[in-house]
Amino acid sequence: MTASPLAPSVVPGPSAAPNPLFELLLRLGDDRLVLGHRLSEWCGHAPILEEDIALANVALDLLGQATMFLRLAGEVEGQGRNEDALAYFREAVDFRNCQLVELPKGDFAFTIARQFLFDVYAVILLDALSSSKHGELAAIAAKALKEAKYHVRHSGEWVLKLGDGTEESHRRVQRALDDLWRFTGELFAADAIDRAMQEAGVGPDLPALRAQWETLVRDVVDRATLTLPLQAPVLTMRGGRSGAHTEALGHLLAEMQIVARSHPGATW
Amino acid sequence: MVAGSPPVGRDELLAVLDEVMDPEVPVLSIRELGIVRDVDVDAAGAVTVTVTPTYSGCPAIQVIEEDIRAALAAAGHTDVRIRTVYAPAWTSDWISPAARMKLKAYGIAPPARAEHGALVQLMRRRLAPACPYCESRDTEVRSEFGSTACKAVCWCRGCRQPFEEFKSI
Ligand SMILES: [Zn+2]
Numbered sequence: 378m379t380a381s382p383l384a385p386s387v388v389p390g391p392s393a394a395p396n397p398l399f400e401l402l403l404r405l406g407d408d409r410l411v412l413g414h415r416l417s418e419w420c421g422h423a424p425i426l427e428e429d430i431a432l433a434n435v436a437l438d439l440l441g442q443a444t445m446f447l448r449l450a451g452e453v454e455g456q457g458r459n460e461d462a463l464a465y466f467r468e469a470v471d472f473r474n475c476q477l478v479e480l481p482k483g484d485f486a487f488t489i490a491r492q493f494l495f496d497v498y499a500v501i502l503l504d505a506l507s508s509s510k511h512g513e514l515a516a517i518a519a520k521a522l523k524e525a526k527y528h529v530r531h532s533g534e535w536v537l538k539l540g541d542g543t544e545e546s547h548r549r550v551q552r553a554l555d556d557l558w559r560f561t562g563e564l565f566a567a568d569a570i571d572r573a574m575q576e577a578g579v580g581p582d583l584p585a586l587r588a589q590w591e592t593l594v595r596d597v598v599d600r601a602t603l604t605l606p607l608q609a610p611v612l613t614m615r616g617g618r619s620g621a622h623t624e625a626l627g628h629l630l631a632e633m634q635i636v637a638r639s640h641p642g643a644t645w
Numbered sequence: 646m647v648a649g650s651p652p653v654g655r656d657e658l659l660a661v662l663d664e665v666m667d668p669e670v671p672v673l674s675i676r677e678l679g680i681v682r683d684v685d686v687d688a689a690g691a692v693t694v695t696v697t698p699t700y701s702g703c704p705a706i707q708v709i710e711e712d713i714r715a716a717l718a719a720a721g722h723t724d725v726r727i728r729t730v731y732a733p734a735w736t737s738d739w740i741s742p743a744a745r746m747k748l749k750a751y752g753i754a755p756p757a758r759a760e761h762g763a764l765v766q767l768m769r770r771r772l773a774p775a776c777p778y779c780e781s782r783d784t785e786v787r788s789e790f791g792s793t794a795c796k797a798v799c800w801c802r803g804c805r806q807p808f809e810e811f812k813s814i
Contacts, residue, residue: 427787430791437703441701441703520701520732523734523736523814530789
């Protein structure tokens, strides 16, 4: 497989220029790889058995989606890297996930609030990507969208339960929303990569998706008797898309990558 | 893809694949589930099986590939290539009425019709399926996530039993 013919025409110039399609696929794959790993940390620790199974199931879906996006990324790059090479043998600065997904899992309310914010984003983003001009990307997005739809039903129901639950659950999920809000700006911030992909008909108009996202988020948050921060956050955390991460990602990768790096080429 | 292949060879291959059961829902074959999208054999006898995963994280897909190879090898086909496609995305609507009856007899409520197109209507509660044991509609979905990616956990108030539902996607 070779790179999409769309890619080189988007960013003309020296070959050292980043391939925007490769970058876009890394962003999509890394978000899911990292968040899937965070969810897997609940395996055996969730508050009830059903939830333990649910979070592990969502983690598996995300890992499967990451595999598809990273495999395609490796093919587009054309340097012989497959999905495992990209997952296990890149350093933190080479990861392109948003910072939202790398934050430590926190308590159950934090995990649910983060998941809900991401799931709504995923549904809207994948819906837009399923009509991408890049056929393989569109196919993967259409498949992942089906899964994102029941992920959001799951996390949304939990936001309702916790928000409209006990004083303690309400307080915790509200605190989580307040803490997470400043990490949501990055989801819809378009850079040169995003604009190039949008112009090529491959990627969506990211900033335009924010209003729809906020409407869907607000609907659930209101019914959960919670409140969203009214204003755009004063301090917006971003940088993940270009490799600037919080300290948390390094620790996560150390755990995720150690087996593959200690035994390169091992199979089991 | 089909046009140029010897028809006898193809039918024979499909018959072999009819005997490969899904590892997680062993009453259905991988053809009945719609995992096998196509099979092709070239003049030299090389077989290509086109498959699509049910769920992108389905851990059974590797087992399924091994089972396909084993079944075809037992039928004398050792030059086998397995091609994975993602489009069109797998849907539970591909499960035939006959296969749905098998699911129900096995104690798994068959999937409702999948919704296509329209963007998600957040948080709308879906209808719980009828109990596969007693037909009662007095049921509830306990968890969207069951023993495998493709199943939800339900509860029947009629016969006071838990049961599984094959999710519709
Ligand atoms: Zn019953």
